[in-house]
Amino acid sequence: MKLATLMPEQLLAILNALEDGIFITDLKGRPLWVNQASLSQLEISEEYLYSSDVYRLEQEGVFSPSVTRFVIEERRQASVVHRYRGKDYLVNGSLFRLGGDPAGEPDAVLVQTRNLDRDVLAARAPDTTQALLDHVMHQLKRMRQDQVASEASPAFPSRSIRYRQCLERLERAAASDTTVLLSGETGVGKGWLVNRLHQFSPRSDRPLIHVNCAAIPEALLEAELFGHKSGAFTGAHRDGRVGYVALAEGGTLFLDEIGELPLALQPKLLQLLQERQYRPLGGKARSANVRIVAATNADLPARVKDGSFRADLFYRLNIVPIEVPPLRERSEDIPRLAKQLLANISKRHQRRLSLDQEALRALTRYHWPGNVRELENLLERLSIFSGGDTIGLADVAANLAEDSPRTLLGDDSQTLPQKLAYLEREAIREALELTGSTRKAAQELGVTQSWLMRRIKRYGIDAAGGEPQAK
Template identity: 45%
Template structure:
């Protein structure tokens, strides 16, 4: 090592200094992590739902934390930048700087200037004091953090930390979600039932600068068609028989400066669709019986149906679809990201242990195998409900197959094809096909163990051997 009289710090002293820099991460020019502070590892673990504290060095920041603004910093080849991270009950203001070796950029560094909303608020107070003393003029320049808004942060229902999963599709979803939260454009969330559309909508709002203002929800399928207009737009006193004295503010009005979440937007009444289109185009609305007024509301819509298909069928306005589909997020179904199942199982068990006052530690390997082979038509919601049901039946330290109730018979269910009706004896053919399919599935679920397969099918091992022999003979 070259002698350098200007640098006298020991390795121990360098480590001590790095340990005292909050939120510090150092990456090379490709985004591979070279150093990460302990507090940041814990923060990222909470966000991604994964314990990454053991091993982060050598992994790419895009994999560890796809929401990191350091990713865009690297891709844009910036040299110096301030980043603001808004999260659940928190705000971080970080400094990002490029690292150079000569004229070549070799990496970047990201560290916190402020780690909490209280620290930011304290900084603003100091600026205000300097303004009052005539040394600066920072009055009314920054109003993002106030004691009132930090109080509201504590009442968030969901945030990005509640989106569980490490599969590539979920990492991509989180990355897109964070980028969309920085815009005011309309977002359309498309996903099957039970995938967590509400969770994603809340995350978009709570990561945006609108987070300190209301997030107002409407389930378009739950409001009677005759009441929808007054629920959405509100009404003035005397505008119709039975109108409340003083009138009533609608959901749009209540969401001013915040976000309006239209869940199941495919169920939006047809006579309301042109009125919502006008709201999106003109950024204005009127109460029933009232005057037109401007509004500042971001619209996030969600549907478990394909809106483009509904447009082709004439069941949804084409022009409204295009106004809603400015930015689109698709939540992958659970069957397409089965590697995330263990994380959901672990989280659900942890939550139900608290609710039911139990100490269940996990599921048996056989149960996990069932979970991997099942297609989960009800997605994450179905899995959580199944875990709750199994936890109520479970008496040991792990959930066994017997605790799943009728789930096993459902997972072995066979879909029959219409071609069976062309058989000479369709009922007999269906019975044989069903038996063959169920036995094959059961063998796969039990890893080929015939004793366990017989127990699962509730038949003797001799009967199973006879049926297997018949299946071989029939091939």
């Protein structure tokens, strides 16, 4: 039987049959899974292990010191020979991504322990054991990624022509290895799109590392991005540090909020893009095999003009530009998107929540300055404070009023023609969904069919009940 054809239960059985101990925790040191060999080596019960964490176990002398704690705190791989209860173990710890988070950073620690007092090398070649372990861990990560992707991605095709074009462009770009620049307002889902791009790319089995350029202090950003050698600067880690570029080796480096990258650091990113090389602080130049994907909600061309962003870097990043439309410009997706998001929230809260038609209509008419993120946050709040399992118009209106003074018809930043165009578009879409034909919709709206067809073309609405036009 080929390894690739094994079922998850069989893969876990293989892990339990290994003589090497396998110990997996989250980034807070809480055990997620251990195999039987690891339990035997630690000589503690499974119940006790899962009720504790590595910090408590270290204090109690089970680990002394804890390799898992070191990997979590130092954010790098560690290999030590550790003596425990009279036996010597080779302990290897490393970060890896078990989940499918849109942020893409490692979310778990894998520790592998080998008893050096036993002749395990004679019983099984180490390369064979490691290859088997690598395959099983790859399968486990794939299973988790598929689970997260099914929860996070819309289970329906977008009705918005603009958003469909965005997705098609993204998936075509994923097959190549070129640089992609995503632009769009805050909350439109750029992180989710980067995760989708990575999953569709040839690098999908390698790391996706998310770096928020606005969240890291300017003084530390270069060291975090490129790493540093021991003693490279005051306060540097004694043994140096691996940077995000090295962590993304073979995979994708996602630079979020790229417009906030300091001007002094921009030439070094340009070198990475052009020459596939970078230089850790205090170190020598290194080659890098990473794909760069960037995202911004800033007007980069304007920043190029005012001198805060280098023109050559912008052109190098902008090879495949993808503009993500705001939610208000694809309002035809809101009802089904809201239902999908609420279904995921209901699953987490173990409830069966739904939205009535008036509530859905109100959500569709709202301007959504915070885009998909605001919609998801609102639904999360409604799931907590709604009186029953059906969320109505009163619930939506009350909670939207808490969020923003904006009305359900738009926001104060819109001009009168923009507001009128928005209302006209929504009225046409609703009439088409209600009647199912342009003739009946024209009658419902009190206009001629030819006038209606011109507006349908202007707003990119399909005549078949609001579905996207075929291309």
